[in-house]
Amino acid sequence: MSTAETVSTSFRASKDKIERIDAIATSMGRSRNWLLNKALDDILEHQAWFEVEVQKGIAAADKGEFASPEEVTAIFNKYGA
Template sequence: MESRTLKRVDGLANAMSRSRAWVINHAVERYLDYEEWFVGEVKQALKEAEAGHVVEHKTVVKRWERKRAARVDARR
């Protein structure tokens, strides 16, 4: 591990009254949780796309433009 990263880990461990190992384990667990979720979402989206459940680009653009316009109007 790079020394700068290790110093950050140690600083966080100290601030939390935890061990270096606890901080690293906690960080790895959070990373794995997110990456596993993300891979699952991508796999599901690919299945949906293969089944033809997609939204045309023009439809997405129109929805985005309406949403953006609504936000601009709400700020006025």
């Protein structure tokens, strides 16, 4: 995780969620703070990746790059969809 300047914040969560977070943190030998920061880092990284992938998809669609009906059927058949 980053060593950048930190600020304090707070939010409301159900007692059950906090208990689950604490249990996970304890099992990992980490603090609640560490686990919440790790979760935030992970979601921020995922969101950045997702936004790039969406833009790639939009660019491909703008160029008319679509799967044919036959390609879609083949994939569905491959995975039993």
